[in-house]
Amino acid sequence: MRYSYYPGCSLERNASAYHVSAMEVAKPFGVEFAEIDDWNCCGATEYISLNKMAAYALVARNLAIAKNQPGNNQTLVAPCSACFLNLSKAEQYLCEDETLRGHINTALEAGGMHYNAGGLSVRHLLDIFVNDVGYDAIAEKVVKPLNGLRIAPYYGCMIVRPGFQGVFDDHEQPVALDKLMKVLGANVVDFPLKANCCGGHMTQISEPVAMDLINRLLKNAADYEADILVTLCPMCQLNLDAYQADVNRYFKTSYHIPVLYFTQVMGLAMGMSAQEMGIGKELVDARPALAKIGVEVPEPEPVKKKRPAKEELPMPLMPEKE
């Protein structure tokens, strides 16, 4: 099976572990994700707040590239929930809104492009694994079941809502990730807030609102004694992982819940090493939790020693006089 693949900006750097693990985990199933040429950002939730035409034109360039990619099967896979939403939403609105379609094609023409909306199916990476590869095929590849690891499956919002091209799971109580984690042998804990929002960009806009939203999720996972949270979106991972220390400071809590991508834990269950899965890039250390299932994670690279303090103030180095 070969799919066109839109990684999105986050997967280039911040969520590189998600990209690497997804590629590795797909191989044993004969699934190939072919990255589309020279894609651009999807605009996240920012461009649409500033300029409607530019926001849709930005996404339409990606859709046009995907559709004209040689050998594409009219399915475009996105691992990031925000990219998935923006791509599927633009495809849908360009199909149903004739005026918008006309304007966007006028804009695309300025770059020598055209987009015939319709027929492109935008799907999330999780959808591909659970529905195309299937639970049974995944079960067959499990060699190191995650027995004893308590996992809280976190979906976030945009993978299940609103479903511009239809949804593959329930809007409010999705189960696909729960089932996948069970297939891997994990103990899936009840996680009532599994489809609640991580706050998205609110960390940058209102600290109290963002801290409250992240705290709700961490508290819910901690209440059900989860060892780790498993996510399918780089924004959710960033908020829950990188801001966990801030939440602990803000609410004087002491959460220590590592946040991994579903592809990373799939790889571990399939016998791949923690290193191959990019584990170690998370800010909340996953080693204590993974030790429970006998997974060894290499030590993080030692922190470089601080430069010895100089007596005088730091000054730019000047070339020595001869």
Place this chain on the structure above:
Amino acid sequence: MASATTQARAPTFFDQVVAATPGVSHLEMCIQCGTCGGSCPSGPDMEHSPRALFAMIKGEMREQVLRSNTPWYCVSCYYCMTRCPQEIHITDLMYTLKRMAIREGFSKESSASDAPGFSQSFIGFVENYGRSFELGLATRYHLTHHPLEVYKMAPMGLGMLRRGRMALTPKPIKGVNQLKAILNRAKQLEEEEYAL
């Protein structure tokens, strides 16, 4: 039977909001049930619930609507939109109100006045390079909006850098000039549409 002789009238605020929203917004269908506000994770921090805001739009309360912090506190989680019994595209309407508030200068007066700046910093990198650039975004946005609080970001930023999760320099896409041409044309079209 509807008369074919409806008189031309100046577009109302309600008309403008609907026209600026892509697809079919169903805004006129609101039955004031309040499911949206009750479903909203940041609802308690909003000055008006979406329901109240929609009533205000129908009441032509342009300024009060565009001054409200409500659209800026929308986290785009789409709970309201999937639960709305009238299938109103609430999240898309919030984006429309954000664009109008910026254009008409009201966003500066809302209690979430930093939000447009964050969007602009983010998009600045996308327009110039084709992709987002997290390190540049974090530094540019915080230095221009919260210069005295930059130190708060330092521990997390260093953690991200140390783990190779942030690039030090932006990497432009090959078709960056093509993208710029497309976006510039799109912006002209946005101006033309707004002038109508």
